[in-house]
Amino acid sequence: MKAQSKLLRAGGEMGELTRSFDWSKTPLGAVGLWPQSLLTLLNVVLNSKFPMFLWWGPELIQFYNDAYRPSLGFEGKHPRALGQRGEECWPETWPVIKPMIDQVLSGGESIWHEDQLIPIFRNNKLEDVYWTFSYTRVEDEMGDPAGVLVICNETTNTVKNIKTVTGANEKLSIAQLQAEGQRDRFNRFFMEAPVGICILDGANLVFELVNPLYQQLFPGRKLMGKALLHAIPEIKGQPIWEILQEVFQTGKTYEGKELLIPLAKYENGPIEDRYFNFIYQARTDAQNESDGILVFVIEVTDMILSKQELIKAQDTLTMAVTAAQLGTFDLDIKKGTMDWDKRCRTLFGISHNYTVDYEKDFLPGLHPDDRDRIETIVKNVFVKSISNGHYDVEYRTIGVEDHQLRWVRAMGKAYFDEQDEPVRFIGSVMDITERKQDEIRKNDFIGMVSHELKTPLTSLTALLQMLNSKLKNNADPFVVGAISNSNTQVKKMANMIKGFLDISRLESGKIHIEKENFALDQLTREIIEEIKLTVTSHSIVLLPCDPLVIYADRDKIGSVITNLLTNAVKYSPKGKIIHVVCGRDQNSVHVSVTDHGMGIKPDDIEKLFDRYYRIKSKHTNNIAGFGIGLYLCAEIIERHEGKISVESKSGEGSTFTFTLPLT
Structure with missing residues (x-):
């Protein structure tokens, strides 16, 4: 009864049609058994002031509104046509109509015809009727083809020409006229059929x-x-x-x-x-x-x-996904449904085959230390201005049922409508537990070795300082130079060890961001002056900059600026000028470092901020480094919710820029 009342309400001003017909007598059975997608469509059809009808289901059951009724004729098919199978309702034109329906339901394009002749039997006779109509496929709740929606308008009075037979020599008998008219009708129907x-x-x-x-x-x-x-x-x-x-x-x-x-x-x-x-x-x-x-x-x-190519592509993708042991997910935001394949469920420790739920299955499956971070990233995926729909992240899962810890990498893409509202989110998940465990063991080893190296290095530094103090008045230039060079090498080694320790702490979650208010422009000037004390081969120029007070970790932002400046020195010829720019946008501040050196090729730019990645060329063979500086810079800026980027042309130089949000 509730479904019947809902259908009656759906009629609105078309209530005469809905009240005058026993909807339960259709081949679909009682209204209460009808799918929600059909009721939703009928709500549109019955309320439309434009002639519309709907063929639904495998048997193509027909529904239509009051605006369409006049086209059935005063003594035509209504109400018998309502709820009837299409083939039984339109036997005289079904051979023409059915192929068009099949084309639309099979995935072909929607059909549109204007002023098309399709004779129908109405008012107890076969009449020439002209139509302007469109056939559009409609889908059920699962996204499968369910029927065809037809929007139509009879245009017979506009296009039909009345022939007048005049002249005694041209007069035909009524029988001849009927025979000629019938033959002409069918000829025109066949020749103009779609x-x-x-x-x-x-x-x-x-x-x-x-x-x-x-x-x-x-x-x-x-x-x-x-x-x-x-x-x-x-x-x-x-x-x-x-x-x-x-x-x-x-x-x-x-x-x-x-x-x-x-x-x-x-x-x-x-x-x-x-x-x-x-x-x-x-x-x-x-x-x-x-x-x-x-x-x-x-x-x-x-x-x-096209279908065969699609199936082939799908099969190829399926084999690739299976070979790579990828799990896949598909979130339909409009329908509110989320699909995970078997592999994806395994990676979250789920064995059930019920519909998965974001709140009940996804969030509880995240490691507590990663949950807030991943929730934020997922929310940003659905904001086009922030992420452009891109999703690429690594995190840990704790199996909901098996309680097993796994590392996964998830990659995906969100799709948006014309109003930039998210409509679909699809992607894949890959188990990277073994790789992550290897990285953790390696980082633990690097951290341990780096920590052990600090003790003798500290002693060596102290000894060099004492030696330098005792030999202050030594006139032997070789000894003075040797001590100075030793100090320089010890500083390089200390910085290298500090970098490895920072990576170890970073990836073990032990590196902390301690924020405070400070002037970014002043920090930049201080670092430039410090570097100038040891670098005489290049000129470093800071362009005029207004005061920029931000809330961030002063030491770590300082290490980012230092790294960018020392890289500019290393990768540009002696005598070149390095330009530094500070500035403020509406909601952020930025610092740029520009050199006029060797530049970077496009293929290298994509990997430049990866850990341990170094550009390999004849120019870099003699430049020391382990590829950890830019990686650390990127991680520090990311933990400040900022961005770091590079613009470069090979042979012309590079500009590295990072932005930080204002407080």
């Missing part, structure tokens, strides 16, 4: 009539007046020839859907695999004996080939 039509006459199946769309299937071939086997000899021996013989002999209608028929387009042309939707309907004489066949056909080759 599908290919031909009439095959007699047992030899001679082409008696061929409309333009049928002729387009065989361009350049002469069909009219020829027997089928003479005009299209390649069908001999094919199953389709046996089907035609059976239709002629038994009088039974045959409907083919996406049937493969190898045919040549041109006479003596190559045989091609071609696919068709068609109906073969026997034509009978006065004694009800078959005397020919009516053929209604649409070629769907392009659509089938």
